[in-house]
Amino acid sequence: MKCPRCVQRIHRAAASCPHCGFTLADADANFGSEDVRLRCLTDSAGILRRGDRPTVEAAMEKISRRFPQIFVAVYTGSLGEVANIRQFGFWLLNRAAFEDVPVEKPNEAGILITIDPESKAAGMVFGYLLDPFLDESDTFDCLTRAHSHWLEGRYADGILRVISHLDVVLRKRSRQARRDPEHFERKAGLRARPGDVVRGIRAGHGHAAEEKAEEVHR
Numbered sequence: 435m436k437c438p439r440c441v442q443r444i445h446r447a448a449a450s451c452p453h454c455g456f457t458l459a460d461a462d463a464n465f466g467s468e469d470v471r472l473r474c475l476t477d478s479a480g481i482l483r484r485g486d487r488p489t490v491e492a493a494m495e496k497i498s499r500r501f502p503q504i505f506v507a508v509y510t511g512s513l514g515e516v517a518n519i520r521q522f523g524f525w526l527l528n529r530a531a532f533e534d535v536p537v538e539k540p541n542e543a544g545i546l547i548t549i550d551p552e553s554k555a556a557g558m559v560f561g562y563l564l565d566p567f568l569d570e571s572d573t574f575d576c577l578t579r580a581h582s583h584w585l586e587g588r589y590a591d592g593i594l595r596v597i598s599h600l601d602v603v604l605r606k607r608s609r610q611a612r613r614d615p616e617h618f619e620r621k622a623g624l625r626a627r628p629g630d631v632v633r634g635i636r637a638g639h640g641h642a643a644e645e646k647a648e649e650v651h652r
């Protein structure tokens with residue numbers, strides 16, 4: 435991952451950034467040290483129009499059915515002038531208790547999109563279980579797809595573009611992981627439950643797996 439403060443590459447397991455000393459405690463000092471209860475789609479900035487919410491929620495549900503181990507969350511809010519959206523996203527993914535995400539999906543398997551319409555900033559962070567499958571250039575590409583929509587105030591359209599490109603990227607990685615699972619398992623290392631995610635994203639590609647996931651949701 436990259437350090438949320440100095441943006442240098444650091445090891446996810448590092449207690450603090452070896453370059454600038456950044457820790458979660460620094461982010462807590464800015465944004466609070468309590469866990470935050472919220473829903474997967476939280477529009478605190480009030481930028482979604484009437485009727486947008488079901489469309490965005492449907493796209494979020496669709497991608498988490500296709501890749502049953504992950505989930506996508508969206509947060510919009512005004513962070514104020516001093517706030518850094520990269521640090522905020524990192525902090526929120528660590529502190530959020532998503533009420534409508536099944537407990538078997540930890541935040542480590544989450545992908546969080548944050549939008550601050552006031553400072554015209556957006557960010558995208560993901561939990562470490564996605565490290566083998568996503569990198570910063572992927573999230574940059576996803577956000578690029580939304581850029582023109584967000585500049586024009588069409589926030590829901592932009593979010594849909596992000597999710598749709600994320601779907602393309604994850605499908606591609608799932609195909610690569612099926613062809614060369616060892617490569618992805620090496621990338622996952624010997625962390626908490628790397629095999630589960632590798633299996634999940636690979637399995638999530640297939641139609642059968644999608645149906646199975648729907649059963650679980652019922």
Ligand SMILES: [Zn+2]
Nearest residue numbers: 437440451454
């Ligand atoms: Zn740093």
